[in-house]
Amino acid sequence: MKRLSDTIGVAYGRIMEYLTELGVQPSDAPFTAYHNMDMENLDVEMGFPVKQELPGQEDIQFRSIPAGKYASWIYTGPYSQMEQPYNEMFRWIEEHGYEPTGVYYEYYYNSPEETPESELLTRIVIPVK
Numbered sequence: 001m002k003r004l005s006d007t008i009g010v011a012y013g014r015i016m017e018y019l020t021e022l023g024v025q026p027s028d029a030p031f032t033a034y035h036n037m038d039m040e041n042l043d044v045e046m047g048f049p050v051k052q053e054l055p056g057q058e059d060i061q062f063r064s065i066p067a068g069k070y071a072s073w074i075y076t077g078p079y080s081q082m083e084q085p086y087n088e089m090f091r092w093i094e095e096h097g098y099e100p101t102g103v104y105y106e107y108y109y110n111s112p113e114e115t116p117e118s119e120l121l122t123r124i125v126i127p128v129k
Contacts, residue, residue, distance in 0.1 A: 004042065005079075005112070008032055011046035018060050019048065027051050029107040029123070033065075037104070065105070066127070071098065073124045078117040082106075082124070089126060098128035 012030050019026065026048035035043035047063065054062050071093050075085040093100055109121040 004044070007044075008046055012048075015046065015048055015060055018057055019050070019054075022054060024050055024052075024054065029109045031105050031107045034104040034106070066102070069098070069128050071100075071126045071128050075122045075124060076118075077120060079112070079120065079122070080117075082122065085124060089124060093126065093128055100126050101129050102127040 015030075016026075028049040030046065030048050033045040033047070035045070045063070049065075053064075056062055071089055073085050073089050075082060090100065104127075105123075105125040107123040107125070109123065110119070112120060115121075
């Protein structure tokens with residue numbers, strides 16, 4: 001968790017360099033896929049949505065986000081306070097008879113290097129059944 005923001009920044013930079021080499025523009029904001037929420041031992045992937053399948057290169061690989069039902073929340077504020085919207089999402093999911101499943105996604109619509117923390121815009125997406 002301590003290295004997450006640096007890891008994300010490096011990964012986004014490398015992926016954008018590769019997309020530029022291919023002449024491909026992302027079709028939406030960059031995202032981080034959280035395979036677990038263990039803050040001591042996170043398992044994450046970073047990516048950019050694109051409109052077509054692309055060849056991989058070293059540790060940059062094409063993956064599809066599975067179709068299905070998702071709960072989604074647009075959060076404005078610091079990354080350090082994202083526990084609250086997650087808790088509210090989990091409460092909503094339970095109250096509406098759903099169950100969270102699979103990988104959670106966070107799409108980042110602006111950068112903490114260019115935007116005040118209070119204005120950071122993140123879309124949280126949780127698959128449900």
